[in-house]
Amino acid sequence: MALALDPAAQDLLFREAHTANTFTDEPVTDEQIQAVYDLVKFAPTAFNQSPLRVTLVRSREARERLVKYAMGANGDKTLSAPLTAVLSVDLDFHEKLPELFPHAPGIKDAYFSEATSREAAGTQNATLQAGYFILGVRAAGLAAGPMTGFDFAGINEKFFGDGKQKAFLVINIGKPGDDAFFPRSPRLAFEDAVATV
Amino acid sequence: MALALDPAAQDLLFREAHTANTFTDEPVTDEQIQAVYDLVKFAPTAFNQSPLRVTLVRSREARERLVKYAMGANGDKTLSAPLTAVLSVDLDFHEKLPELFPHAPGIKDAYFSEATSREAAGTQNATLQAGYFILGVRAAGLAAGPMTGFDFAGINEKFFGDGKQKAFLVINIGKPGDDAFFPRSPRLAFEDAVATV
Numbered sequence: 001m002a003l004a005l006d007p008a009a010q011d012l013l014f015r016e017a018h019t020a021n022t023f024t025d026e027p028v029t030d031e032q033i034q035a036v037y038d039l040v041k042f043a044p045t046a047f048n049q050s051p052l053r054v055t056l057v058r059s060r061e062a063r064e065r066l067v068k069y070a071m072g073a074n075g076d077k078t079l080s081a082p083l084t085a086v087l088s089v090d091l092d093f094h095e096k097l098p099e100l101f102p103h104a105p106g107i108k109d110a111y112f113s114e115a116t117s118r119e120a121a122g123t124q125n126a127t128l129q130a131g132y133f134i135l136g137v138r139a140a141g142l143a144a145g146p147m148t149g150f151d152f153a154g155i156n157e158k159f160f161g162d163g164k165q166k167a168f169l170v171i172n173i174g175k176p177g178d179d180a181f182f183p184r185s186p187r188l189a190f191e192d193a194v195a196t197v
Numbered sequence: 198m199a200l201a202l203d204p205a206a207q208d209l210l211f212r213e214a215h216t217a218n219t220f221t222d223e224p225v226t227d228e229q230i231q232a233v234y235d236l237v238k239f240a241p242t243a244f245n246q247s248p249l250r251v252t253l254v255r256s257r258e259a260r261e262r263l264v265k266y267a268m269g270a271n272g273d274k275t276l277s278a279p280l281t282a283v284l285s286v287d288l289d290f291h292e293k294l295p296e297l298f299p300h301a302p303g304i305k306d307a308y309f310s311e312a313t314s315r316e317a318a319g320t321q322n323a324t325l326q327a328g329y330f331i332l333g334v335r336a337a338g339l340a341a342g343p344m345t346g347f348d349f350a351g352i353n354e355k356f357f358g359d360g361k362q363k364a365f366l367v368i369n370i371g372k373p374g375d376d377a378f379f380p381r382s383p384r385l386a387f388e389d390a391v392a393t394v
Binding site for chain 1: 199206211238240241245251254259293326331332337338341345365380384387392394
C-alpha cells in the first residue's frame with residue numbers, strides 16, 4: 001500500500017497499458033483530446049513555460065502527407081490509426097511567459113532572450129509534457145503509439161513552414177486493434193535504475 | 198465523461214497536485230520510492246531503452262554536497278526536503294538493450310554505437326521518463342518539487358565522476374510543508390496549444 005493512486009488507475013496508466021501498433025476504426029473525438037489536454041496541462045514545467053504544441057493530424061490527406069516522412073513500419077501504423085498527433089516545441093514559447101508566469105514577468109527577458117537557450121529549455125520541458133500527454137491519452141481509455149522514427153526536419157518544413165515549431169515525437173492514438181501489442185519487454189530492476197547516496 | 202481515469206486519480210496526479218517549495222519532516226521511505234519506480238518503469242521509451250537513472254540523495258552530508266550546485270532559492274528548498282532525487286541519463290544505456298529489447302538485440306549496434314546519437318536519444322527518453330516519475334511521486338501521495346536551476350556540470354563531476362551519467366533534473370520529494378505552493382498559474386487554452394490539420 002505504498003501508493004495512494006488506486007490500483008485500477010495504476011493499471012490503466014501503467015501496468016495494463018501498452019504501446020499500440022494497430023488500431024480499430026473507432027474515431028477519437030476532439031472532445032476526448034480536449035479532455036486529455038485539460039488534464040495534462042496542469043503538470044509542471046519550468047516557469048510554467050508550457051512549450052508543447054500538439055498538431056492533430058486527422059484528415060486522410062494530411063495523414064498521407066505526414067507518412068511521407070515515416071521510417072520503416074511507422075507509415076503503415078500511422079495510416080491505421082484514427083488520429084495521429086505531432087508533438088512539437090514552440091520555439092517562441094517565451095512570448096507567452098508574461099501571461100503564463102504573471103508573478104515574475106521579467107523571466108521572459110532574463111532567461112529566454114536567446115534562441116539557443118530557449119530551444120534547449122523548450123525541448124526539455126516539451127519532452128516532459130510529452131510524457132504527461134502519453135499518460136493522458138491512456139487516462140482517456142485510449143492507446144498511444146509514440147514514435148521517433150520520422151524525418152522531423154521534413155515534417156517541420158511541411159507542417160511548420162514558419163520555422164517557429166520543432167517536431168520531436170509522433171503519437172498514434174486510438175483503440176487497439178488486432179495483435180496491437182508486442183509482449184511486454186523486461187524492465188530494469190530497481191537496483192539497476194535507482195541508487196542512494 | 199471523456200476520461201476513463203476516475204476523478205480522484207485525476208485530482209491526485211494533475212488537478213490538485215502542485216509543485217512544492219517547502220516540506221514537512223515526515224520521511225520518504227525507500228519502499229515508497231521503490232513503489233514509484235515499479236509503477237512508472239512500465240511507461241514507454243523508444244526501443245524500451247529506459248535510460249533514466251535516479252540517484253536518491255538522502256544523507257545530510259550528501260544533501261549538503263548537492264546544494265553547493267544549487268542556484269537561488271533551490272538550495273534552501275532542497276535542504277528542507279526529506280529526500281531529493283537527481284535524475285540523470287545513463288550515457289551507456291545501450292549496453293542493457295539486448296536485455297531490455299530481446300526480440301531485436303541488433304538495435305544496440307545498429308542505432309546506438311555512436312555516443313552522439315546515444316546521448317540525444319537517451320536525453321529525450323530519460324526526459325519522458327522524468328515526466329512519468331514526477332507523476333509517480335504524486336501517485337505515492339507525495340509532492341514533487343522539480344528544479345532545473347542547478348550547475349549540472351558540477352553535479353556530474355561530483356556525483357558521477359566516471360562521466361557515464363549526465364544529470365538534468367533535481368526533484369525534491371516529501372509531504373508539503375507550510376506555504377508550500379505558489380498560486381496556480383494560468384495554463385494555455387486548448388486552442389493555443391492544440392491545432393488540427
